[in-house]
Amino acid sequence: MRRxxxxxxxxxxxxxxxxxxxxxxxxxxENQPSGADSATGWLFRWINFAIILAxxxxxxxxxxxxxxxxxxxxSQQIQEGARAxxxxxxxxxxxxxxxxxxxxxxxELRVEAKRAAEAEGQRLRELAKTEAGVIELAAKxxxxxxxxxxxxxxxxxxxxxxxxxxxxMLQGKMTSAAEAAIFGAFVAELQRSAN
Numbered sequence: 051m052r053r054x055x056x057x058x059x060x061x062x063x064x065x066x067x068x069x070x071x072x073x074x075x076x077x078x079x080e081n082q083p084s085g086a087d088s089a090t091g092w093l094f095r096w097i098n099f100a101i102i103l104a105x106x107x108x109x110x111x112x113x114x115x116x117x118x119x120x121x122x123x124x125s126q127q128i129q130e131g132a133r134a135x136x137x138x139x140x141x142x143x144x145x146x147x148x149x150x151x152x153x154x155x156x157x158e159l160r161v162e163a164k165r166a167a168e169a170e171g172q173r174l175r176e177l178a179k180t181e182a183g184v185i186e187l188a189a190k191x192x193x194x195x196x197x198x199x200x201x202x203x204x205x206x207x208x209x210x211x212x213x214x215x216x217x218x219m220l221q222g223k224m225t226s227a228a229e230a231a232i233f234g235a236f237v238a239e240l241q242r243s244a245n
Contacts, residue, residue, distance in 0.1 A: 062104050069097045 059108075062101070062108075066097075066101060069093075
């Protein structure tokens with residue numbers, strides 16, 4: 051096929067040269083009417099048509115491989131675009147599935163958080179009740195201890211006052227004879243307990 055192209059050019063150049071040589075004398079005639087309608091005019095028209103047709107065919111053959119390679123590049127780019135579109139659609143489906151999963155996971159987390167908050171609230175209420183009970187018991191114990199201490203203090207105070215009053219009464223009624231009688235009774239009691 052590569053040899054056909056130089057032969058085609060060679061042939062086109064030779065035919066063109068032959069036409070020019072053959073038509074040269076006709077061009078040299080100046081006083082004749084217009085040659086467009088003559089046989090020579092028609093010959094030139096057909097030669098011109100053949101040359102232009104040959105150049106168009108040559109251009110298409112020359113540009114054909116470029117068109118084919120460009121066509122192959124475009125086809126590859128279209129295929130790559132289709133693959134990229136499929137990958138993007140697959141990624142989009144995955145993302146949408148994940149988003150749907152996120153929505154359901156968020157709903158589950160909200161329900162779980164609500165349950166945990168209710169459980170924590172219940173636990174805190176029970177803990178508060180327990181601590182209130184402990185505080186109440188401690189307060190009752192403290193009140194009871196303070197009550198006992200107050201009773202003991204009151205008894206001690208009453209005993210003190212009773213002793214002071216009895217002492218005052220005894221001092222007013224106590225004479226030396228009464229003191230001697232009490233002292234004698236005390237000594238007698240000591241002797242009895244010693245035996």
